Amino acid sequence: MKKTRKRNFERLRRTQGCLTDCVAYLLNLHPENVPYFVYPRKGWNEKLKAFFKKHGYEVYWKNCDEAPKHGTHIICGNSLKGKTYAHVVVYKNGKLAYDSQYPSKWKNNRITHKLIVVPLK
Numbered sequence: 001m002k003k004t005r006k007r008n009f010e011r012l013r014r015t016q017g018c019l020t021d022c023v024a025y026l027l028n029l030h031p032e033n034v035p036y037f038v039y040p041r042k043g044w045n046e047k048l049k050a051f052f053k054k055h056g057y058e059v060y061w062k063n064c065d066e067a068p069k070h071g072t073h074i075i076c077g078n079s080l081k082g083k084t085y086a087h088v089v090v091y092k093n094g095k096l097a098y099d100s101q102y103p104s105k106w107k108n109n110r111i112t113h114k115l116i117v118v119p120l121k
Helices: 009-016 018-027 044-054
Strands: 057-063 072-078 086-092 095-098 111-119
Touching: 018 044, 018 072, 018 086, 018 095, 044 057
Parallel strands: none
Antiparallel strands: 057 111, 072 086, 072 111, 086 095
């Protein structure tokens, strides 16, 4: 008999939900009111865009290698956990403001992308 694994989504959200937590922080929402975007992996970016659109924003990712000096941004970078993983944090005016995995040993040299958030017109 084949054994099936049941995913514990609450545990996944707590341990791997950095994007969910950062979106909640940015929009001032409780994390339980924000989807767990990255599981399943397929279509996660479309789910992210749809969620922001529902809240009146358009979003897109842009390559960058340093924290923006002004404004509040979700910043993405390489994870220490594995080569295929990423970690996101929130920066405000060039300084780390929120990290759901604190202490994650996040360093500015890990920055690869930022999420641009623009109000819908």
